Amino acid sequence: MAEPSVVFRADELTKTFGTLRAVDRLSLSIETGEIYGLVGPSGAGKTTLIRMLSGLTTPNAGTVTLLGAPMPAGRRAVEHRFSYMPQERAVYRDLSVTENLLFFGRLYAMSRARIRERTRELLELMRLEGHGKQRADRLSGGEKQRLSLACALLHEPDALLLDEPTIGLDPALRREFWDHFHELNGRGRTILLSTHYLQEAEWCGRVGLIQRGRLIAEGTPGALRREAAQRSGREPPDMEEVFLILTGASVAGGAS
Amino acid sequence: MKAYRILAVAERVLRQLWHDRRVLGFMLFLPAVAMLLFGYSFSGDITDVRVAFVDEDDTDLTASILESLQEDEAFEIAVLETVDDPERLLLDAGYQAVIRIPDKFTSLYYAHFAMGVATSAQGTIDLTLDESDPQIASTIKMGLADAIMDLGEGGPVEIDTRQLYGVEVRFIDSFAPAIMGLVVALLSTVLTLLSIVREKVDGTFSRVWVSPVRRAEFILGYVIALGLVALAQSLVVLAIGIGVFDIVINGSIAWAFACVILFAVGSVGLGTLLSALAQTESQAIVFFPLVVLPSVLLSGMMWPIQAIPRLLRPLSYVVPLTYSNRLLRAVMVKGLEPWQEPVGFAGVLVFVVLTILLSSFVLRQSAGERE
Numbered sequence: 001m002a003e004p005s006v007v008f009r010a011d012e013l014t015k016t017f018g019t020l021r022a023v024d025r026l027s028l029s030i031e032t033g034e035i036y037g038l039v040g041p042s043g044a045g046k047t048t049l050i051r052m053l054s055g056l057t058t059p060n061a062g063t064v065t066l067l068g069a070p071m072p073a074g075r076r077a078v079e080h081r082f083s084y085m086p087q088e089r090a091v092y093r094d095l096s097v098t099e100n101l102l103f104f105g106r107l108y109a110m111s112r113a114r115i116r117e118r119t120r121e122l123l124e125l126m127r128l129e130g131h132g133k134q135r136a137d138r139l140s141g142g143e144k145q146r147l148s149l150a151c152a153l154l155h156e157p158d159a160l161l162l163d164e165p166t167i168g169l170d171p172a173l174r175r176e177f178w179d180h181f182h183e184l185n186g187r188g189r190t191i192l193l194s195t196h197y198l199q200e201a202e203w204c205g206r207v208g209l210i211q212r213g214r215l216i217a218e219g220t221p222g223a224l225r226r227e228a229a230q231r232s233g234r235e236p237p238d239m240e241e242v243f244l245i246l247t248g249a250s251v252a253g254g255a256s
Numbered sequence: 257m258k259a260y261r262i263l264a265v266a267e268r269v270l271r272q273l274w275h276d277r278r279v280l281g282f283m284l285f286l287p288a289v290a291m292l293l294f295g296y297s298f299s300g301d302i303t304d305v306r307v308a309f310v311d312e313d314d315t316d317l318t319a320s321i322l323e324s325l326q327e328d329e330a331f332e333i334a335v336l337e338t339v340d341d342p343e344r345l346l347l348d349a350g351y352q353a354v355i356r357i358p359d360k361f362t363s364l365y366y367a368h369f370a371m372g373v374a375t376s377a378q379g380t381i382d383l384t385l386d387e388s389d390p391q392i393a394s395t396i397k398m399g400l401a402d403a404i405m406d407l408g409e410g411g412p413v414e415i416d417t418r419q420l421y422g423v424e425v426r427f428i429d430s431f432a433p434a435i436m437g438l439v440v441a442l443l444s445t446v447l448t449l450l451s452i453v454r455e456k457v458d459g460t461f462s463r464v465w466v467s468p469v470r471r472a473e474f475i476l477g478y479v480i481a482l483g484l485v486a487l488a489q490s491l492v493v494l495a496i497g498i499g500v501f502d503i504v505i506n507g508s509i510a511w512a513f514a515c516v517i518l519f520a521v522g523s524v525g526l527g528t529l530l531s532a533l534a535q536t537e538s539q540a541i542v543f544f545p546l547v548v549l550p551s552v553l554l555s556g557m558m559w560p561i562q563a564i565p566r567l568l569r570p571l572s573y574v575v576p577l578t579y580s581n582r583l584l585r586a587v588m589v590k591g592l593e594p595w596q597e598p599v600g601f602a603g604v605l606v607f608v609v610l611t612i613l614l615s616s617f618v619l620r621q622s623a624g625e626r627e
Contacts, residue, residue, distance in 0.1 A: 054466050076468075084466040088459030094272045106264035107467040135275060151463065 005031050006065070007159050008053050009081040015048050015213075024050040024213035025062070030192055030206075035185050036142050036193040039205030039243065045213035047087060050163045053192065054084040067159060080108060082159040085095040085152040089144040093137035097128060097147055098190035100136060102153055106154035115154070125180065144172050149177070153184070160184070162193040166200065183195035196227065198239040210245055217246045261469045265477020267395055269451065271486065274474060279447070287439040287492040294435055295428050295501045302395045302584040307331045307352045307434035310339045315362040317407065330395050340574075342384035352389075353396045356382040362504045429504050432497040433512070433584030434557035437577050439493060440486040440516055442524045445547050448478055448484070448527025453540045456531075475612060479524050486520035487513060506591035515587055515594055519580045525611025526576070532618035579603025 015023040023045045029108075030036045038046045051057040052064055055072035066069040067078040085143040091100045105115035120154055123129050126146035136144060148201070149165060165181075166174045178200070181191055191202075201207045203223050209217040209224070219226060228236045228245040236242045273280055309325065311318050335383050339345060342354035358380065364585060365379035369402045377531070410425055455461040464474065497503040505512070526547075532539040554564060555577035564572055572578050582600030586592045594601045 019588065051462070054462075056462055056465055075466075079466065079468045082466070086459035086462045090459030090463045092268070092272060092460055093458060094275045094277075095268065099268070099271055103268045104463070104467065106267075107261055107464070107469050109260065109468070123589075198492075247422060 005068055007032055007034075008036075008161075008192055009065045010049070010053065011063045013049070013052060014060050015037070015045075015052060015057060016060055021213050023052065024058070024211075026213065026215050027062075028208055028215060028218070030190065032190050033185065035181060035191045035193070035203075035205045037201050037207045038192065038210055039198060039201045039207055040194075040210035042196060046210055047163055048213075050084070050161050050192070050194060054082070054161050058086070062169065065170045074223060080155065081157055082161065083152040083155065083157040084161045085148055085163060085165055087163040089148045091136045091144060091147050091151060094135060096133050096135050097123070097139070098132045100147060103245065104151045105154050110155060116196070117157075118154055122147050122153060125228070126150050142169055145169060145173075149180070158189060159192045160189060160193075162191065164194055164196070166195060166197065197244050201239045201243075209243060229234055257470065257473060258404045260470075261473045262476045262480065263309070266480040267470065267476055268542055269478055269481035270484070272536045273447070273481070273557045280345070283443055283447075283489065284487075284492055285610075286430055286443065287489045288496055289433070290439050291432070291435050291493045291496040292500065294431060295497070301393060301426065302330050304332050305330055305353075305392055305395060306334065306351045307335050307396065308334050308339070308342075308345055308349070308351045310336045310354065310356040312359045313357050313361040317362045317365065318357050320407060321357070321403050324406040325399060328399050328402070330399055336388045342382070346384060346386050352386045352392055354384040355400060356384075381421065392420050428497070428501045428591050429553045431557075432493060432503045434555070435497075435518055435580050436490050436512075437519055437580035438551055438555075438557060439489050440520050441526075441551060442548060443489065443506065444486055444520045444523035445527040446544060447482060447526045447528070447544060449540050450537060451477055451478070452528060453537055454532035455536050457536060462626070471616045474619065475524070475528060475616055478528070479521050481614075482524050483517045483520050486517055492514045502559075505588050507589070508591075512584060513596060515580070515583050515604070518608060519576070519583075521607040522576060522604065522611050525608065525615045528615035529611055529618055532615075550575045554578065556581050576604070576607045579607065 001002070006029050008028070010026055010028050013026045014021070018200055026045075026049060027187065028036075038049065038125060040046055048057060052059050053066060053071065055064070055066065058072055064238065066075070067081055069075060069078045092103070095103065101119045102112070102115055102123070105201075106112075110118070119132070123132060126149065128150070131143065136147060138191055145165070152160060152162065163253040166177050169177065174197070181193070182203075184189055188228060195201070201224075204221065205217065206220055207224055208215050217227065219227070224242050224246065225236060225239075228242040232245045236245060273283070307325070309322055312320060322335065323334070325331055336345075336352070339354060339356055342356065345351050345354050361379045361381065361404065368378050374406075379401070381394075381404075385393050385396060419519065452461070455464065459549060494505075494509070496514075498505075530543050531540070550571065554568065554572040554575045556564075557577065561572050561578070579600045579602075583597050583604055584600075585592060585598030587594060588601060590597075
């Protein structure tokens with residue numbers, strides 16, 4: 001089967017909670033092999049967007065396709081091929097590290113032998129060797145986060161939806177996580193992640209700036225930088241500045 | 257529907273319980289404590305009621321009344337020579353009743369027999385009774401009535417009793433099935449509720465729903481895990497019931513376990529349903545009394561449903577434990593097959609089908625929608 005070139009696609013996606021428009025007529029398209037970063041302040045709608053892409057939340061309007069399947073209706077066809085890492089360190093706190101991996105592996109029809117093999121690999125990759133028998137609630141925040149990522153990688157999905165995967169990690173660990181992302185990406189995995197660390201935007205292949213549920217700018221980090229420079233008439237020193245210029249411009253643009 | 261995913265969920269729930277030793281201990285400790293506590297405090301056998309007995313007639317007949325009363329374990333009889341003011345005796349000496357048989361009781365008693373209704377002559381016994389505790393008061397009245405019946409002289413009416421099912425059934429015998437139902441219902445509901453709410457709080461719920469597991473598989477996994485727990489709990493209740501209270505089980509234990517597990521399935525469904533209404537663990541705790549109170553008060557566990565005011569009685573028929581009590585008592589005490597107690601059996605089945613279907617529906621809702 002030929003790989004569909006578009007992995008995640010959202011068309012005119014809207015989701016409201018009561019009077020709040022969490023996501024507002026948002027469209028985006030992410031191709032195989034991309035690392036795409038959703039950047040924006042908390043409450044901008046990143047989590048809601050990712051949950052709609054994963055099929056967990058049903059949009060009020062618009063359509064989602066994941067690996068060619070319409071979501072959420074067609075998720076059965078692709079459920080083995082993607083994974084979602086929620087923002088919470090979503091692991092069972094009263095299970096050990098290996099038991100967490102065992103459970104998720106079984107849900108994905110992996111054999112116990114294969115799960116053991118993958119567990120060994122992932123514990124090494126995540127530097128959790130020696131923690132296998134430890135209960136998740138006795139892990140440090142960073143260790144728990146690494147276990148959570150390990151759970152997402154266990155069944156070797158083609159597409160990864162990672163919601164704030166580096167939140168609360170120290171800078172060294174964040175770099176390490178990004179090394180993993182680039183390494184996975186190098187092996188053909190498509191990654192969509194959200195972050196509110198603007199610095200991380202630099203490390204993405206493409207960035208979408210999201211504010212109040214709308215995609216206000218999109219492009220490679222370099223392209224966004226150029227756009228910001230053009231609008232402000234000066235070279236922005238860092239991504240934070242780029243973000244401020246682009247969001248500020250968007251507000252001004254909306255008012256005129 | 258794939259068995260390996262159902263078993264994966266069941267295995268996970270059991271492993272979680274196994275790791276949480278406090279919960280595990282609680283699960284087995286609670287049935288034991290409930291059985292011991294309820295068993296001892298509600299054994300229903302009233303004993304050591306202090307009764308003063310004054311026999312002013314002093315005949316063989318009155319002596320045999322005294323003897324019957326003394327044989328009754330409910331009473332601690334003090335034989336007094338005379339009594340001037342029975343009320344003082346109640347107040348000062350702490351008796352709960354004074355029974356006085358006046359002079360000429362025996363002759364009047366026999367006169368009544370000899371002449372039948374043609375005479376107003378009738379033996380009279382004075383009973384001064386502390387009515388402040390109705391249960392004790394009625395025990396005394398019944399005890400005295402029994403003692404008079406025991407005279408065996410053949411009263412005007414003889415009640416020919418044919419005792420069904422509960423030959424020699426004591427309160428505790430019919431109480432054990434209720435305790436089994438209560439403990440299993442309570443813990444299955446609460447453990448399911450807390451476990452699912454915790455999944456929501458921790459975010460593992462989202463992870464589960466993007467995985468290939470189906471809602472029905474998820475619920476069945478819980479059902480299997482908590483069904484096993486329910487079985488263990490029933491064993492604890494029965495072991496204490498038999499070992500400590502020497503309870504009598506007239507029916508088949510296998511049927512009893514089957515019914516308990518069926519009831520546990522419905523309780524898992526109820527826990528799942530309630531989990532849709534709670535977003536945090538502290539919200540979930542609010543539901544505990546909501547499950548416990550009606551179960552204990554309205555199910556006919558502590559007192560028969562007929563003792564519940566008519567106005568509240570319809571509520572009894574909404575409480576699942578009402579049906580499980582009927583069913584388990586029928587199976588364990590009466591020794592019937594489950595379907596020979598159609599109301600209880602159907603009630604439990606409806607409870608199971610309804611909660612499982614509804615919970616599978618609400619899981620869909622609570623899985624997707626949130627801020």
